[in-house]
Amino acid sequence: MGRRSDHSRDEIRDMAVSAAAKIVEKVGYQSLTARKVASEIGYTVGTLYHVFHNFDDLIMHVNAQTIDEMAALIQRHIRKKRNPEVRIRTMAEYYVQYATDHPDRWRLVFEHEPPRSLATPARLKERRDVMFEMVADNLRELSPESVSHEVEHTATALWSGIHGICILALTGKLYLGGAFSMVKLIDTLIDSVINEFRRV
Amino acid sequence: MGRRSDHSRDEIRDMAVSAAAKIVEKVGYQSLTARKVASEIGYTVGTLYHVFHNFDDLIMHVNAQTIDEMAALIQRHIRKKRNPEVRIRTMAEYYVQYATDHPDRWRLVFEHEPPRSLATPARLKERRDVMFEMVADNLRELSPESVSHEVEHTATALWSGIHGICILALTGKLYLGGAFSMVKLIDTLIDSVINEFRRV
DNA sequence: CTCTTTTATTAAACAATGTTCAATTAATAA
DNA sequence: TTATTAATTGAACATTGTTTAATAAAAGAG
Numbered sequence: 001m002g003r004r005s006d007h008s009r010d011e012i013r014d015m016a017v018s019a020a021a022k023i024v025e026k027v028g029y030q031s032l033t034a035r036k037v038a039s040e041i042g043y044t045v046g047t048l049y050h051v052f053h054n055f056d057d058l059i060m061h062v063n064a065q066t067i068d069e070m071a072a073l074i075q076r077h078i079r080k081k082r083n084p085e086v087r088i089r090t091m092a093e094y095y096v097q098y099a100t101d102h103p104d105r106w107r108l109v110f111e112h113e114p115p116r117s118l119a120t121p122a123r124l125k126e127r128r129d130v131m132f133e134m135v136a137d138n139l140r141e142l143s144p145e146s147v148s149h150e151v152e153h154t155a156t157a158l159w160s161g162i163h164g165i166c167i168l169a170l171t172g173k174l175y176l177g178g179a180f181s182m183v184k185l186i187d188t189l190i191d192s193v194i195n196e197f198r199r200v
Numbered sequence: 201m202g203r204r205s206d207h208s209r210d211e212i213r214d215m216a217v218s219a220a221a222k223i224v225e226k227v228g229y230q231s232l233t234a235r236k237v238a239s240e241i242g243y244t245v246g247t248l249y250h251v252f253h254n255f256d257d258l259i260m261h262v263n264a265q266t267i268d269e270m271a272a273l274i275q276r277h278i279r280k281k282r283n284p285e286v287r288i289r290t291m292a293e294y295y296v297q298y299a300t301d302h303p304d305r306w307r308l309v310f311e312h313e314p315p316r317s318l319a320t321p322a323r324l325k326e327r328r329d330v331m332f333e334m335v336a337d338n339l340r341e342l343s344p345e346s347v348s349h350e351v352e353h354t355a356t357a358l359w360s361g362i363h364g365i366c367i368l369a370l371t372g373k374l375y376l377g378g379a380f381s382m383v384k385l386i387d388t389l390i391d392s393v394i395n396e397f398r399r400v
Numbered sequence: 401c402t403c404t405t406t407t408a409t410t411a412a413a414c415a416a417t418g419t420t421c422a423a424t425t426a427a428t429a430a
Numbered sequence: 431t432t433a434t435t436a437a438t439t440g441a442a443c444a445t446t447g448t449t450t451a452a453t454a455a456a457a458g459a460g
Contacts (some may be wrong), residue, residue, distance in 0.1 A: 003426040003437035030313060034418065044439055045419080055418060062276035073363070110373065113230060113313050125377070156375045157365065157388040163359065164364015173310065175332035175356045185255070188357040196392035203408035203455040234447060244410055245448080255447060 013051045015041040017061045021105060029108040034058075056114050060108045060124055067127040070098045070106070072133075075104065083192060084138035091134060092162050092186050099166050100182075110167060136160045141195060150200075158193040162186050215241040217261045221305060224262065229308040234258075250272050252335045256314050260324055263309045267327040269297045271307070274331075284338035285394060291334060292362050299366050300382075310367060335359045339397060350400075359392040362386050 005016065019040040023032050034055050038045045052058045074094045078087045099106040109128075114120050136155035140146065168174040169182045208216065219240040223232050234255050238245045252258045273295045278287045300307040309328075314320050336355035342344065368374040369382045 003424095005434095005437070007438090030315075034363055035416090038405065046421085046440080047225075047438060049419070050437070110367075111313075113311075113371070115230075120372075128373060129375055144292070147409080151246075152375070153380055153385065154388060156380050157361075157385040158376065160368050161357075161361025161367040161386065162364070162390055163368060164362070164366075165360040166364075167367070168309075168360050168363060171310070171313070172320075173328060174360065175352070180353055182354050185353065185357040185360065186355060189361055192392040192396035193389070195396055195399075196388075199395075203406095203453095204454065205408070209408090233445080235445090247408075247412060249448070250408070289460090 002191055009051055012041065012043065012047065013061070016048060016058060018053065018073075020058060020062045021065060023101060024104045025104050027109075029104045030057075047092070050132075054118060056112075056118055058116065059108065059112050060121065060189055064124055064127060066102070066105045066109050066124055067124075067130075069102075070095070071127070071130055073098055074134075080168065084141040084173075087138045088135055088158075089187075089190055089193070091131070091138075091181070092190060095131070096160065096166060096182055096186065107170065110163075131158050132156055142194070143198060146197075146200075154193065154197050158189065159187045161193070165189065205369055207375075209251055212243065212247065213239065213261070216248060216251065216258060217265055220258060220262045221265060224304045224308055225302060229304045229311075232247050232259075236241075252370065253320060254340065256312075256318055259308065259312050260314065260321065262305070263312065264324055264327060265276070266302070266305045267310050267330075268297070269302075271299055271327070271330055274334075284341040284389055287338045288335055288358075289387075291331070292390060293339075293383070294365060295331070295362065296382055296386065298398070299370055303370050307367075312364075332359050342394070342396065346397075354397050358389065365389065375391075 016037055020032060020037045023036055023040065034045050034048055035057070038048050048058065050053075052061070074091050078090045079092050081087045081090055132152075132155055135158060136152045139155050140148070140151045143151075165182060165185045167173075169178050169185075172178065174180070216237055219381075220232060220237045223236055234245050234248055237258070240247050248255075248258065252261070274291050278290045278292050281287045281290055303348065332355055335358060338351045338353045339358075340348070343351075349369050365374075365382060365385045369378050369385075372378065374380070
């Protein structure tokens with residue numbers, strides 16, 4: 001068969017990304033294949049390669065969608081909060097929430113290695129940076145006299161640390177197999193970093 | 201050809217693990233294949249399957265070796281230190297050192313997902329836990345009156361945080377693309393957690 | 401020393417993967 | 431109506447992990 005034009009290229013791209021996300025959630029990101037995505041949207045692999053540069057390209061689109069979803073969830077919840085410290089804690093709370101609810105999609109964001117031939121698109125990097133910037137903004141509000149570079153440094157350390165707890169827990173590589181609560185571990189980190197930040 | 205017996209099964213297993221580790225370091229863990237390992241040691245894939253249960257089984261052996269190497273490096277350096285706080289800082293220093301020097305082998309430890317059919321061997325888990333326990337031991341020495349569970353909780357939070365900084369930096373997913381020094385970020389985390397730990 | 405049994409090793413085959421491409425067919429333009 | 435353009439397919443490709451029947455050498459029995 002030849003041209004069908006049931007859907008535009010953009011529609012097919014969106015359908016493929018959504019189908020891929022659904023497959024990742026259902027059977028895990030290890031079992032995501034081009035043929036599964038294609039058959040899920042009623043097309044053939046060839047069509048996917050007409051719309052995406054690569055399979056990695058498709059994955060990066062899935063990851064962009066994941067980050068957007070996660071950021072939206074977080075922003076929806078911190079909008080109600082006025083206290084910068086509470087906002088940071090809320091960010092972490094829903095970061096963990098999202099990662100726990102969608103473990104495979106979340107892991108795909110951090111465990112997918114784009115081939116060196118294909119550079120990570122600037123949009124994806126920017127999206128990832130959004131979370132760091134939100135933490136920095138609230139730290140700045142917490143102590144307006146701090147120099148910007150120090151604030152960003154602290155925000156990077158704190159958010160990376162939270163991420164570390166999250167990924168070790170979700171991959172089952174945490175000490176004692178996750179006998180500790182992720183939320184409490186993260187609270188400890190936030191308490192420590194914020195107290196130290198206030199003191200300096 | 202049939203039986204050669206140039207090497208015992210144990211020898212072949214060790215050769216394969218070393219060859220695999222070398223390949224991972226040279227061309228990256230994404231490019232590690234069973235056939236490359238086999239040809240590197242002068243055998244065929246079939247022989248690998250005579251010695252390993254799986255390709256994942258081979259990888260877990262590689263990871264065990266990696267963790268042992270890393271733990272040995274760290275222990276060699278903290279033996280000279282007497283102060284528990286200095287020991288924790290030294291641990292982090294050489295953790296980063298090892299990860300930076302052998303990025304692909306280090307990442308393989310944390311990004312290899314064993315299939316749910318094949319359970320992670322207890323030995324591998326124990327090896328991973330060694331690092332957490334070393335941190336806990338030194339925290340305990342730092343404040344002997346603390347209850348054991350609190351100490352382990354703090355150690356888990358701190359070491360997971362350090363790991364988070366490390367993995368985001370090494371995978372190029374850190375805020376501002378690693379414009380911050382890994383060592384300084386980790387120092388910030390250690391300062392914060394240890395100060396807070398002392399206070400409680 | 402000879403015959404049998406065991407077992408290490410290979411080569412070939414398998415199914416599944418990402419990827420490419422010529423053929424086909426429908427929409428669009430002339 | 432015809433010619434051009436482009437979407438879609440199906441089949442092919444190389445490469446992956448994995449299995450297996452054939453083979454040859456070591457080990458054991460007599």
